[in-house]
Amino acid sequence: MSANLKIIDRRKHKRFQAPDGAFTILLQEPHLTLLGKILDISRGGLSFRYLDCKKEVSAPSKVGIVLHSRNFYLHNIPVKTVSNIEVMDKKTSSSEVIMRCSVHFAGLNTEQKIELENFIRNYTTGVLKA
Numbered sequence: 001m002s003a004n005l006k007i008i009d010r011r012k013h014k015r016f017q018a019p020d021g022a023f024t025i026l027l028q029e030p031h032l033t034l035l036g037k038i039l040d041i042s043r044g045g046l047s048f049r050y051l052d053c054k055k056e057v058s059a060p061s062k063v064g065i066v067l068h069s070r071n072f073y074l075h076n077i078p079v080k081t082v083s084n085i086e087v088m089d090k091k092t093s094s095s096e097v098i099m100r101c102s103v104h105f106a107g108l109n110t111e112q113k114i115e116l117e118n119f120i121r122n123y124t125t126g127v128l129k130a
Contacts, residue, residue: 012044013042013043013044013045014042014127014128015040015041015042015127015128016040016041016042016120016124016125016126016127016128017040017124017125017126017127017128018037018038018039018040018041018046018124018125019067019123019124019125021067021068021069022037022038022041022065022066022067022123023035023036023037023038023048023065023066023067023068024036024038024046024048024063024064024065024066025063025064025065025066025075026050026060026063027060027062027063027064034050034053035050036048036049036050036101037049037050038065039100040128041065041119041120041124042120043105043116043117043120044104044105045079045082045102045103045104045105046063046065046102046103046105047100047101047102047103048100048101049087049098049099049100049101050098050099050101051096051097051098051099052086052096052097052098052099059080059081059084060079060081060101060103061078061079061080062076062077062078062079063077063079063103064076064077065077065116065119067119067123070122070123072119072123074112074115074116074119076112077105077108077112077116078105078106078107078108079103079104079105079106080103080104080106081101081102081103081104082102082103082104083100083101083102084099084100084101084102085099085100085101086098086099086100087099087100
């Protein structure tokens with residue numbers, strides 16, 4: 001490969017670093033709720049890490065965004081899963097499996113778009129490079 005080869009980022013939206021304490025909630029039927037730490041977020045979607053509980057977890061169809069320190073909660077965001085992969089984490093024991101899930105926002109209503117924009121503008125900590 002050429003040393004001058006450039007990686008093309010096909011994302012439509014800039015990704016922003018999520019603030020500490022920002023979590024996503026995946027509501028699973030009938031009663032299972034998973035909580036994941038948001039890694040980054042954009043106007044098009046977000047990615048988060050979560051501890052795999054070894055239960056049958058289906059891809060989320062809706063998520064919530066929580067930033068407890070700011071009393072921010074955006075709920076029932078429709079999403080489609082882009083990826084859900086196991087990641088290596090040197091801080092966890094070998095018996096713990098950390099997953100990274102990326103989701104695309106699918107059909108936000110006007111209020112959700114406004115709240116998402118508010119979250120990105122007021123709480124994220126900077127733009128991520130490709």
